Amino acid sequence: MTRTLVSVDALVVGAGPAGLAAATALRAGAAGRVVVLDREDEAGGTPRLCEHTGFGLRDLRRVLRGPAYARRWVERATESGVDIRTRSMVTAWGGPLRAQVTGPEGLLEVDARAVVLATGARERPRAARLVPGTRPSGIFTTGQLQHWVQRQRLPLAGRALIVGAEHVSYSAVLILREAGVHPVALVTDLPHTQTFRSFDLATRLGLHVPVWTRTAVTGVTGRDRVDGVLVRDPDDTERTVAVDVVVFTGDFIPDNELARLAHLSMDPGTKGPACDVDGATSAPGVFATGNLVHAAETADVAARRATAVGSAAAAWLRDGDRSPARPATVRLRVTDPLLWVAPNLAVPGRAGTEPLLVRTQVFLDRPRLEVTQGGRLLGSFRPRRMIPNRSHALPSECLRLVRPGDDVRLSVS
Amino acid sequence: MTDDRRYDVVVIGAGVVGTAIGRQLARYRLRTVLLERANDVGTGTSKANTAIVHTGFDTRPGSLESSLVRRGHELLRSYARASGIALEETGAVLVAWNAEQAARLDDVLAKARANGYERAARMDLDELARREPHLAEGATGAVTIPDESIICPWSTSIAFASEAVGAGVELRLGVDVADVERDGREWVVQTSEGPIRADWVVNAAGLGADILNRRFGHDEFTIAPRRGQLIVFDKLARGLVSSILLPVPTERTKGVLVAPTVYGNVLLGPTAEDIEGRADTVTTAAGLDGLLDAGRRILPALVDEEVTATYAGIRAATEHGDYQISIHEEEHYACVGGIRSTGLTASLAIAEHVVDHMGAGGLSLVEAEHEPEIPHMPELGERATRAFEDDRLGAADPAYRHVVCFCERVTDGELRDALAATVPATDLGGLRRRTRATNGRCQGFFCGAAIAARLAER
Numbered sequence: 001m002t003r004t005l006v007s008v009d010a011l012v013v014g015a016g017p018a019g020l021a022a023a024t025a026l027r028a029g030a031a032g033r034v035v036v037l038d039r040e041d042e043a044g045g046t047p048r049l050c051e052h053t054g055f056g057l058r059d060l061r062r063v064l065r066g067p068a069y070a071r072r073w074v075e076r077a078t079e080s081g082v083d084i085r086t087r088s089m090v091t092a093w094g095g096p097l098r099a100q101v102t103g104p105e106g107l108l109e110v111d112a113r114a115v116v117l118a119t120g121a122r123e124r125p126r127a128a129r130l131v132p133g134t135r136p137s138g139i140f141t142t143g144q145l146q147h148w149v150q151r152q153r154l155p156l157a158g159r160a161l162i163v164g165a166e167h168v169s170y171s172a173v174l175i176l177r178e179a180g181v182h183p184v185a186l187v188t189d190l191p192h193t194q195t196f197r198s199f200d201l202a203t204r205l206g207l208h209v210p211v212w213t214r215t216a217v218t219g220v221t222g223r224d225r226v227d228g229v230l231v232r233d234p235d236d237t238e239r240t241v242a243v244d245v246v247v248f249t250g251d252f253i254p255d256n257e258l259a260r261l262a263h264l265s266m267d268p269g270t271k272g273p274a275c276d277v278d279g280a281t282s283a284p285g286v287f288a289t290g291n292l293v294h295a296a297e298t299a300d301v302a303a304r305r306a307t308a309v310g311s312a313a314a315a316w317l318r319d320g321d322r323s324p325a326r327p328a329t330v331r332l333r334v335t336d337p338l339l340w341v342a343p344n345l346a347v348p349g350r351a352g353t354e355p356l357l358v359r360t361q362v363f364l365d366r367p368r369l370e371v372t373q374g375g376r377l378l379g380s381f382r383p384r385r386m387i388p389n390r391s392h393a394l395p396s397e398c399l400r401l402v403r404p405g406d407d408v409r410l411s412v413s
Numbered sequence: 414m415t416d417d418r419r420y421d422v423v424v425i426g427a428g429v430v431g432t433a434i435g436r437q438l439a440r441y442r443l444r445t446v447l448l449e450r451a452n453d454v455g456t457g458t459s460k461a462n463t464a465i466v467h468t469g470f471d472t473r474p475g476s477l478e479s480s481l482v483r484r485g486h487e488l489l490r491s492y493a494r495a496s497g498i499a500l501e502e503t504g505a506v507l508v509a510w511n512a513e514q515a516a517r518l519d520d521v522l523a524k525a526r527a528n529g530y531e532r533a534a535r536m537d538l539d540e541l542a543r544r545e546p547h548l549a550e551g552a553t554g555a556v557t558i559p560d561e562s563i564i565c566p567w568s569t570s571i572a573f574a575s576e577a578v579g580a581g582v583e584l585r586l587g588v589d590v591a592d593v594e595r596d597g598r599e600w601v602v603q604t605s606e607g608p609i610r611a612d613w614v615v616n617a618a619g620l621g622a623d624i625l626n627r628r629f630g631h632d633e634f635t636i637a638p639r640r641g642q643l644i645v646f647d648k649l650a651r652g653l654v655s656s657i658l659l660p661v662p663t664e665r666t667k668g669v670l671v672a673p674t675v676y677g678n679v680l681l682g683p684t685a686e687d688i689e690g691r692a693d694t695v696t697t698a699a700g701l702d703g704l705l706d707a708g709r710r711i712l713p714a715l716v717d718e719e720v721t722a723t724y725a726g727i728r729a730a731t732e733h734g735d736y737q738i739s740i741h742e743e744e745h746y747a748c749v750g751g752i753r754s755t756g757l758t759a760s761l762a763i764a765e766h767v768v769d770h771m772g773a774g775g776l777s778l779v780e781a782e783h784e785p786e787i788p789h790m791p792e793l794g795e796r797a798t799r800a801f802e803d804d805r806l807g808a809a810d811p812a813y814r815h816v817v818c819f820c821e822r823v824t825d826g827e828l829r830d831a832l833a834a835t836v837p838a839t840d841l842g843g844l845r846r847r848t849r850a851t852n853g854r855c856q857g858f859f860c861g862a863a864i865a866a867r868l869a870e871r
Contacts, residue, residue, distance in 0.1 A: 002804065039819050040859075089816045091801065102801045102816055106808065125856035127645075127722045132696040135724060137841070140861075147862030154865055218698065253719065257854075260649050 016045020018290025029314020044070025158244025269340025277352025279309030455570025461726025499794025641683025820853020
């Protein structure tokens with residue numbers, strides 16, 4: 001198959017907030033020709049579909065609704081000279097820095113000096129959570145629900161159960177209500193909700209939607225359409241909740257296919273590519289940022305961190321092979337009950353500008369977190385509370401003490 | 414619709430067997446109608462199976478199944494090549510995991526030979542490790558069956574139906590058969606759409622074949638539905654396995670296997686559970702857990718990959734160890750029942766066998782003026798050049814450059830084609846089976862709503 005060869009300085013894959021922020025920073029760093037490819041019909045990423053407000057606090061210093069926030073980042077990138085191409089999907093790699101693309105101009109092979117992967121994350125769908133039962137229609141993820149209600153304006157009616165009680169689960173409640181669907185409850189197998197107290201109160205007391213904690217979803221019933229969900233209560237009794245819609249929310253996993261196809265070294269915790277404070281991956285010239293490396297953060301956090309990664313990528317393009325040899329990176333690993341840390345590669349002697357993001361599998365009250373390397377304590381922290389499905393930010397300063405050699409461990413003592 | 418037009422043949426059931434029979438009948442000057450209760454062809458057992466093209470190495474020697482699987486294997490392989498149905502000749506390796514299983518491998522080889530399959534052979538453990546480096550440790554013996562293949566099961570029924578319809582066979586979907594009656598020399602099939610008169614009736618009703626058979630006054634077999642649950646793993650797992658990994662079969666079941674799919678995924682299953690309900694295609698926690706345990710023992714790295722889908726299919730097992738095919742010449746009734754898990758492989762041979770016997774039993778088989786045209790099926794195989802990477806298609810029509818379903822890389826052009834095909838998709842399931850759309854790892858997170866909107870437009 002013949003492909004048209006296109007040469008660029010930097011290729012960014014994904015035009016969500018992270019990709020656009022990285023591209024903008026690349027241009028600001030005089031990276032030359034910067035192209036962002038996105039497989040969707042329009043640039044802007046997930047915020048395009050989020051009608052609620054609250055976007056932009058940490059990156060744009062203002063509070064916007066999702067679509068306005070997405071537009072703002074598209075404008076910023078465009079104004080800075082970034083070339084954004086939509087309906088353009090990277091389907092494979094022709095080499096470490098060569099992307100094979102299907103798009104409106106046909107089949108391209110984009111040859112770049114640097115690549116930034118910002119392919120984002122998705123929610124684990126029902127099957128991936130191994131929820132047994134029938135396979136009827138009426139089963140959604142929040143992402144699909146947003147497209148269904150807000151984009152395609154397709155009909156939806158009846159009662160819904162929301163699986164999950166993290167931030168995005170509460171967005172699902174609002175979308176369902178807007179669509180005229182009655183949210184019966186949010187279900188989580190964890191002992192508490194994982195969102196902000198204000199969201200929780202507004203939903204439980206304001207909208208009268210309860211949160212069933214320590215409750216597992218054990219099955220789906222209904223032949224053509226969903227007619228019920230089986231749940232197991234804390235006392236181990238199983239019951240059927242009659243609903244017409246089930247929304248599997250949160251439980252994000254990175255869209256890591258392109259990273260895997262590029263044979264990047266992966267982090268077992270985040271399931272994204274392993275990367276350092278600069279977003280540098282195991283492949284020279286390939287960077288990763290956004291929810292691909294921390295699934296999932298709010299857009300402003302993703303964009304801020306991506307700005308740092310874009311700047312680092314621009315510096316790499318400037319100095320390239322002429323830059324002094326960097327010491328070999330060491331792995332940054334977490335131990336149970338921690339789930340992941342991002343970044344998860346440490347460059348000896350270097351700390352980034354952005355904090356480390358840490359996730360836990362269980363609720364932890366005033367845990368003592370320790371960063372160690374070969375028995376040497378590099379830092380310790382005493383966060384007030386750690387909540388699953390939410391990141392805790394730790395100062396990355398301690399990474400400056402990392403030496404070449406052993407893995408660095410982040411653990412709860 | 415009431416219709417007093419008389420057909421030469423009515424085929425009840427448009428699964429892979431019914432559509433194959435419809436296709437075979439289309440070669441002759443016959444008025445044939447294919448009735449199907451569902452709103453698409455191939456929606457029962459035909460859509461939910463392991464998608465393996467069997468050599469028949471482990472069928473019962475001397476059985477009808479043995480000879481039809483062997484013949485069907487050849488026919489289906491060449492039909493797939495001609496029509497573009499995705500088929501990958503991966504071969505299979507049968508792996509023993511203990512001394513007792515290893516001791517049975519000689520029997521496996523002897524049985525293969527008795528079934529007329531000569532190419533099964535011992536594989537030494539070093540070669541096994543080279544060919545399947547991700548296999549768990551502890552294998553005690555292996556046999557290679559180089560001609561076992563994998564196929565797209567969905568395209569198969571659709572291709573057969575398309576060829577039949579293209580050659581003049583009527584396909585009526587959403588038609589329930591309530592009863593059959595005799596009126597002089599004719600059959601009157603009472604359906605939800607009124608009576609249909611025919612000279613011959615073929616019962617290809619799959620899981621309902623025994624019940625329909627009794628309406629004709631016969632009672633040779635009873636379907637004992639056996640459920641098989643399966644897990645489909647992410648395409649990123651495809652590199653873990655190169656051939657179909659079979660366990661040493663027992664009398665009861667072929668056991669849990671690991672197989673690549675032509676879509677580039679990896680399949681783990683099936684379970685074998687005797688169940689009551691013939692529509693009970695549910696997955697269960699115990700079933701899925703059991704499969705994961707089995708998978709961990711065969712290919713440990715597999716279970717670390719994401720699960721893309723789980724499903725359950727039901728095999729039309731009977732109390733007999735063979736297909737239940739009988740041609741009642743006097744009555745002009747052919748019963749094609751008890752077609753077990755090998756039915757996909759054997760379908761074309763079953764059709765040939767049944768129609769030949771109907772001819773011998775008095776059905777007039779005069780060749781039609783034109784030979785039916787083999788349809789050209791869309792490229793669904795991961796190994797093929799699919800529309801999104803075929804710039805001859807894209808240059809002629811930009812709709813093939815617009816990827817709508819990202820995970821499965823299905824273009825707008827393919828969705829449009831599937832909705833306008835000879836046997837078109839009428840719902841999401843139909844669209845999935847014709848294009849792969851929404852079958853991927855995100856299960857509709859990105860494109861589910863856009864695809865539902867396209868269906869709603871119709």
